[in-house]
């Protein structure tokens with residue numbers, strides 16, 4: 001049987017339960033922040049601070065992605081975007097002693113796209129029902145695809161759910177959002193995130209816009225003093241993806257731009273650009289993290 005990195009060590013079980021519980025609490029609490037007139041930057045800071053208040057750290061910067069942006073936007077320092085009538089995806093990661101809970105929801109502030117929100121929610125609910133040891137990735141993808149298409153929308157086929165391991169938010173296997181016919185089966189002990197995306201567009205994303213989320217690749221030595229200093233902060237974030245906003249607040253935008261370009265060139269970090277639907281279709285998302293055991297546990301319920 002193929003070895004996967006997302007098989008939980010039983011000794012870590014309580015950490016996974018705790019990370020999931022905090023993620024769930026922060027998600028529910030955060031819903032009251034999402035209203036017309038709210039500043040996206042304030043929402044992001046409030047969510048990330050709430051995670052810290054609960055004794056955990058962000059497993060990645062909170063993703064607050066609007067309309068045709070499916071994922072990977074988080075506010076920048078001095079961000080001026082205001083919520084008014086957009087479709088907002090809130091994707092929250094909580095890291096507790098290495099275990100990570102990953103959960104997302106969508107709010108439609110326009111009042112016109114509730115069906116789109118329901119499509120990804122229902123796809124997640126239906127995928128949850130087929131989860132068990134031995135279910136194939138193709139079967140999960142087929143459930144997501146059929147549910148979203150039954151609402152008249154397209155699943156985003158080049159975005160997927162994923163395995164999660166300690167300090168590692170994305171591992172194999174990828175959990176598809178359409179019927180890939182893959183015969184790979186879920187194994188007992190796997191931690192996975194299922195995250196259907198539904199779109200009014202073609203159902204594909206591409207990278208677009210300024211990169212605001214980065215991830216550490218290697219600790220290798222770097223010469224420039226500012227890059228070295230920034231590298232220390234990056235390691236203190238806990239070996240998880242980070243927002244350049246977290247650095248900008250400390251060093252200012254210019255120094256951070258310099259440091260990040262040096263760190264990219266040196267192979268220390270890479271960026272995750274915003275992911276935009278190729279036909280500018282609107283996008284909704286729903287996500288939970290699961291432990292695949294004899295009894296499947298939704299960790300972020």
Ligand code: CO
Nearest residue numbers: 102193195287
């Ligand atoms: Co995820």
